[in-house]
Amino acid sequence: MKPIRVAVLAFDGINLFHLSVPGQVFGVQPAPPGLSPYEVRYCAPTPGPVRTMQGLQIDVPDGLDAMRRADIVIVPAWDHPETPAPAELTQALRAAHARGAQVVGLCLGAFVLGDAGLLDGRRATTHWAVRDVFARRFPTADFRPDVLYIDDGDIVTSAGTVAAIDCCLNLVRVRHGADVANRIARLLVTPPHRQGGQAQYIEQPVPELPSENRLPGVLDWARERLAEPLSVDALADAAHMSRRTFTRRFREATGTTVxxxxxxxxxxxxxxxxxxxxxxxxxxxxxxxxxxxxxxxxxxxxxxxxxxxxxxxxxxxxxxxxxxxxxxxxx
Structure with missing residues (x-):
């Protein structure tokens, strides 16, 4: 069965975690029965040794021509939101997109897609800490600062760091379904789909009340009873909280409403x-x-x-x- 080819950009100073996320999600082997395997290749503007932010040196075998053969092209990060991407990189991204590849910008990688002109009139997001810079640099993008990721078809962007896992799992989910994505999530010991948006992560105090510890159990309780007519009051009773307290704690913990x-x-x-x-x-x-x-x-x-x-x-x-x-x- 023909593999789904994934090209992941590497560059000097890249965060090793960001670089590894696509390989972790798409590199699960063996592929589930009946599904095309993912073939993950790493590429750089200049093939050869690349030094990561953590000081490790890795060998990147392919140049940007790997993007010409890829079904999915991923820019997993970028060194600084004010640093424009080089012309050779933006040209390669535009060419891959024009050929029909799905182009993905994880975290600050969204800035590279913006430099390539791929976000004009498209829905996009990035890390909450640089949202003002993003809105200023790419005013024609349909910027959505509060979500964990946005899948806009052939253009996909995500918020920072761990949201890259959410985004890559969604790419699997769209191609192969929730069941396959859930299996990969279990192997990674991560939720298959996190609720809420970036608002829940923006420098707010860590909850101190013991009642916070009851929320995960209530969420599991609700998942087992989705067929029932659940209400805010029913969940609040299960958590042994008042409706007002439960509503506030729920939003703080999940970033969304019940x-x-x-x-x-x-x-x-x-x-x-x-x-x-x-x-x-x-x-x-x-x-x-x-x-x-x-x-x-x-x-x-x-x-x-x-x-x-x-x-x-x-x-x-x-x-x-x-x-x-x-x-x-x-x-």
């Missing part, structure tokens, strides 16, 4: 059932907690841009195919 969190969890559950079972749409709507098939279809249209039946077909037969309608700005 209603949005439940909708996202139910959508993920419906995706899993569509991918892994032959249950009718009406039954999936009930088991995922949407109540009716109409409600399920409305959520799919709003969040995924595709009906449940089309989503199911995309994971039947050609499992290496990618959804034509992609998640954009989902947190």
């Amino acid at each position: 209603v949005k969190w439940l909708a996202s969890e139910r959508l993920a559950r419906a995706q899993q059932l569509l991918e892994t079972t032959d249950l009718p749409i009406e039954q999936i709507a009930t088991e995922a907690g949407f109540g009716t098939a109409l409600s399920l279809r409305q959520h799919f249209a709003a969040q995924l841009g595709t009906p449940p039946s089309a989503y199911r077909r995309s994971f039947c037969g050609d499992s290496s195919g990618r959804l034509e309608s992609r998640v954009a700005g989902r947190t």
